[in-house]
Amino acid sequence: MNMVSLQDLTVAFCGNRTASALNQVSLELGEGEVLGLLGESGSGKSVTLRTLLRLYPERNTRISGHIRVDGRDVLALKGRDLELYRGGTVSMVFQEPGLAFDPVYTIGQQITEAIRVHEAIDEQAARRQALHMLDRVQIPQAERRYDAYPNELSGGMRQRAMIALALACKPKLLLADEPTTALDASVQIQILLLLRELQQETGMSVIFVTHDIGAAVEVADRIAVMYAGRIVEQGPVAQIVHQPRHPYTAGLLASSVGMENRGKPLLAVPGSPPDLACLPPGCSFAPRCASADEQCHRERPPVLNRGNESLACFHPVLPFPEAA
Amino acid sequence: MNSNSFPAAPQDRGGPAQPLLIVRDLKKHFPVRGGLLTRKRQFVHAVDGVSFSVPKGKTLGIVGESGCGKSTTARLIARLMAADSGSMIFDGDGVEEYGGIHLKEFRRNLQMVFQDSYASLNPRLSITETIAYGPRIHGVPAAEANRLTRDMLARVGLEPDQFGARYPHELSGGQRQRVNIARALAFDPRMVILDEAVAALDKSVQAQVLNLLQELKDERQLTYLFISHDLHVVHYLSDHVMVMYLGEVVETGPVEDIYSQAAHPYTRALLSAVPSMDPDHRTQLPPLIGDPPNPIDLPGGCRFRGRCPHAYPVCETQTPPLMAVGVSPHHLVACHMNNTQSGHPNSSHEISA
Numbered sequence: 001m002n003m004v005s006l007q008d009l010t011v012a013f014c015g016n017r018t019a020s021a022l023n024q025v026s027l028e029l030g031e032g033e034v035l036g037l038l039g040e041s042g043s044g045k046s047v048t049l050r051t052l053l054r055l056y057p058e059r060n061t062r063i064s065g066h067i068r069v070d071g072r073d074v075l076a077l078k079g080r081d082l083e084l085y086r087g088g089t090v091s092m093v094f095q096e097p098g099l100a101f102d103p104v105y106t107i108g109q110q111i112t113e114a115i116r117v118h119e120a121i122d123e124q125a126a127r128r129q130a131l132h133m134l135d136r137v138q139i140p141q142a143e144r145r146y147d148a149y150p151n152e153l154s155g156g157m158r159q160r161a162m163i164a165l166a167l168a169c170k171p172k173l174l175l176a177d178e179p180t181t182a183l184d185a186s187v188q189i190q191i192l193l194l195l196r197e198l199q200q201e202t203g204m205s206v207i208f209v210t211h212d213i214g215a216a217v218e219v220a221d222r223i224a225v226m227y228a229g230r231i232v233e234q235g236p237v238a239q240i241v242h243q244p245r246h247p248y249t250a251g252l253l254a255s256s257v258g259m260e261n262r263g264k265p266l267l268a269v270p271g272s273p274p275d276l277a278c279l280p281p282g283c284s285f286a287p288r289c290a291s292a293d294e295q296c297h298r299e300r301p302p303v304l305n306r307g308n309e310s311l312a313c314f315h316p317v318l319p320f321p322e323a324a
Numbered sequence: 325m326n327s328n329s330f331p332a333a334p335q336d337r338g339g340p341a342q343p344l345l346i347v348r349d350l351k352k353h354f355p356v357r358g359g360l361l362t363r364k365r366q367f368v369h370a371v372d373g374v375s376f377s378v379p380k381g382k383t384l385g386i387v388g389e390s391g392c393g394k395s396t397t398a399r400l401i402a403r404l405m406a407a408d409s410g411s412m413i414f415d416g417d418g419v420e421e422y423g424g425i426h427l428k429e430f431r432r433n434l435q436m437v438f439q440d441s442y443a444s445l446n447p448r449l450s451i452t453e454t455i456a457y458g459p460r461i462h463g464v465p466a467a468e469a470n471r472l473t474r475d476m477l478a479r480v481g482l483e484p485d486q487f488g489a490r491y492p493h494e495l496s497g498g499q500r501q502r503v504n505i506a507r508a509l510a511f512d513p514r515m516v517i518l519d520e521a522v523a524a525l526d527k528s529v530q531a532q533v534l535n536l537l538q539e540l541k542d543e544r545q546l547t548y549l550f551i552s553h554d555l556h557v558v559h560y561l562s563d564h565v566m567v568m569y570l571g572e573v574v575e576t577g578p579v580e581d582i583y584s585q586a587a588h589p590y591t592r593a594l595l596s597a598v599p600s601m602d603p604d605h606r607t608q609l610p611p612l613i614g615d616p617p618n619p620i621d622l623p624g625g626c627r628f629r630g631r632c633p634h635a636y637p638v639c640e641t642q643t644p645p646l647m648a649v650g651v652s653p654h655h656l657v658a659c660h661m662n663n664t665q666s667g668h669p670n671s672s673h674e675i676s677a
Contacts, residue, residue: 040526041497140614154615155390184389184553186597190610211526214599218606237603255531257556258601259583265538266560268531272496 002068003173003205004029004052009065011044011051011229019276021047023229024065026303029173034199034206036220036237038213038252042273044229045209049175052207053086070172088118091171095178097158101150107134107161108146111168118169133164137194156187160194167198174199176208180215192218213256217241222308225249228274228284235309245309245316248285283314291315336380338416343377344515344547345434350374350400350410352393356620369619370396371407372571378515378564380415383541383548385562385579387555387594389616393571394551398519401549402436403427415514432462435508439520441500445492451477451503452488459511476506480536498529502536509540517549522557534560555598559583564654567591570619570627573646577655587649587657590628626660636660638667 004027011022022044029035037045050056051063054074067074070089077085094100102110111130112123119126127146134142137160150158159179166174176195180188196219199206210216216223217237224234225246233246244250251269271288274280280287286296296314303312306320351374353367371393378384386394400407403419411418414433418424425433438444445454455476456469464472474484480502492500501521508516518537522530534557541548552558558565559579566576567590575588586592593611600607617630626644629635638660646656647663660666 040528156615185555186389186594186610186612187615189597189599189607190613192599193607193610196606212599213527214601217601217603218599241601241603252528255528257531257534257554257560259556259559262560262579265535266531268535269528270532272498272529 002028003031003033003070004207005066005068006048006052007066009048009051009067010063011047011056012062013056014060014062017277020279021229021276022051023279025226025229025231027224027231027234029205029207031172031205032199032203034196034208034219034221036216036223037207037209037226038211038216038223039226040211040273042228042276043226045211045226046177047229048226049092049177049207049209052175053090053092054082084118087114087169087171089171090173090175091166091169092175092177093159093162093166093179095181097155097162097182098150100162101158101165103150106147106149107153107165108148111161111165114165115168130164130168133168134161136167136198137161137164139164155183156190159183159187159191163191163194163198167202170202172204174204174206176206178210179208181210181212188215189218195219213241213252225252228279229276230284230312231303231310232285232312233310239309243318245311245318245320246285246313247289247291247315247317250317251288283312291317336415340380342380342416344380344415345401345549346377346413347401348375348411348413350397350412351408352396352400352405353408366620369571369622371400374410374568374571374573376566376573376576378547378549380547381541381545382563383550383561385558385565386549386551386568387553387558387565388568389553389594391570391616391619392568393619394568395519396571397568398436398517398549398551402434402517403430404436428462432511433513434515434517435513436517436519437501437504437508437521439523441497441504441524442492444504445500447492450489450491451482451495452484454492454503455507455510458507462511464511472510473506476510477503479540480506481532482506496529498525498533501525501533505533505536505540509544509546512544513546515547515549517551519551520553521550523552523554530557537561555595567594570616570622572627573656573658574628575655575657575659576646578652581650581652581655585650585655587655587662588628588659589632589634589661626658634661634668634670636668636670642666 006025006027009022009025012018012020025048039045052067108130111133112126115126115129131142131146134145139145139157139160180191183191192215208219220237223237223240224231227248233249240249244253254267255269269288274284282297282299283301286292301312301314303310350371352371353369356366356368374397388394399405414425414430419430420427452473455473459469459472477484477487482499482502522533525533540546550561562579565579565582567574569590575591586595596611612631614631624643625641626639629639644658644660646658649655649657649662660668661670664671
């Protein structure tokens, strides 16, 4: 059975204007699988993760569709069940560890607190577990860092502590929301390797959100590309990187700066993402797409599934091979 | 001296061979409050004796991890804060020296684009007002400044009628960064400091802005000082590269030399810290362990030795000087391994390799 199953998930935020952040997103994630969710800001990557954790207030958020995580209907969870679900079954690593930690408690206190909410154990045992977690994420001198406040740690250390906190209650699914974007390249690679190592050790499923395709390639088995609240392409990492099918994915890959394009203009995708409050009626990428025609502007391309790949485009760069 | 209110366009004074900017031995130490019992005043050695020169029409890329002093160097050059010591020569004229170039004139020649596109724009000024502000201060009449602003907006790819009256919060990150670039270029500076100017942008927008920067450089014969921690972007844009570590220059040279024959272990580690982009050959070992150390009251010797795989006792006792390596006289490295006289056991081995 799949770890995560999203069916036609639609999320809209209602205020003065209604912004449709997610539009009929369907996603499956197997046990022990690592999915990279790739997209620009405003494409709905973070909204997907936050909806999975039910972090949005019900008052001004309209959610429809189905979310099943580990066989449970997430949208129906209430009270104590929801508390145990957050952190126990699913846990999240945020982009800004400096903002996600409470500045007035030490790292150790915060991890210990999380453990004691989920498990009926005493202070000493929880402390031992927390220290063990700090060791696992390769924080040197864990004993001393246990009593450090978040502001006393460097960015890389803080992100390690954040991962320790997220994994303290042994979740089955880890949501990583751009965990390396705020870090230096040299530290970024350390954190990526750490995440990969921990995933292999624990066998948990991971959804890794990023806008950097290089980071996704380092950790993910499969990549889903999002654009304006929809998943436009899904496939194994090698397929996406070497033979992208959707023009947007191809554009993203072509515009990434590498060692070979010095002295040449970069093939940037022109334009900017659409306003989520007034999405075009057809394909949301059509206004920026070189191969768009009248049909693209009029109709929304349906999502085609073929094996472990999916695609929503009328004029793909590389169409699915004809079924034999 | 230019006495009328309308400033003339900056001119080339020193000729093509004169570097546009020469920086000598720039230093900035920030005092920090010590603990309760320590009487000694401590200092963060943010920039510790940095010297370099930028030739006309070229781009110097400065790379390094956070905390290595790249941004402080930029701020010292733009005179946003005063240096403790050191001197600068802009196209043959000493900056703020007797008989040299005045600060106001210097600022007109040198502009800066910051990383945070939102924080660096005044939220209460519309885009037109923001861009016209600088020229107005320097005495350009209002009508002329407005015309200049419209031209600049159109040049950076923002429709003046559509965007001119908007405020910063009504723009996306990429658009705001375009406004910042337009503002920096509003009155023809000769040098632009780009301090992580594309770091906060999405990859697809980043490519658009990089293209724009490259076009503007060719059109206006600009000289860039490009600061970034993204080595791909630095490689794409720069002609010379300077690698900094804890306030010091550890390696500098032409971009091809740095990227193909990096001689400092730190540079090599930085270069291999780039994600591989190939799912079949993922990175297996982190090239650098740990974070950069705290730059407070650093001991002598090589500052990288704590994280260096080739550290040896000589690295602790002697500070490696910047020395030429290889065939190019411009490729300088501060590492004992590239100096046969240093006594480092790997030095002879490295030369033969």
